[in-house]
Amino acid sequence: MRTVSTTLTIRNLAEPIKQRLRMRAASHGRSMEAEAREILATSLMNGPEGIRPPSTPEELRERLRAVTGIWKDRYEGKTTGEWMKELRGNE
Secondary structure (H helix, E strand, O other), X not given: OOOOOOOOOOOOOOXXXXXXXXXXXXHOOOOHHHHHHHHHHHHHHOOOOOOOOOOOHHHXXXXXXXXXXXXXXXXXXXXXXXXXXXXXXXX
């Protein structure tokens, strides 16, 4: 599987969850970041049947149109940095 460098920030994580992640990571000899990556990858790759790759190019285009429609009117013409500021409430 090809990996791409991406940054994900998780804010307002409850302390008990953070502690469990820390303990789980330590038990696997990984950093908290590596453990979170593993949890996400395992969960999403082995997740419910409802989340499956598109079976045809047409289905992929339809999914992309649906996602684009959600954001298009609100964020059209803005840079990614401007989107992020607005989404974080730093307008």
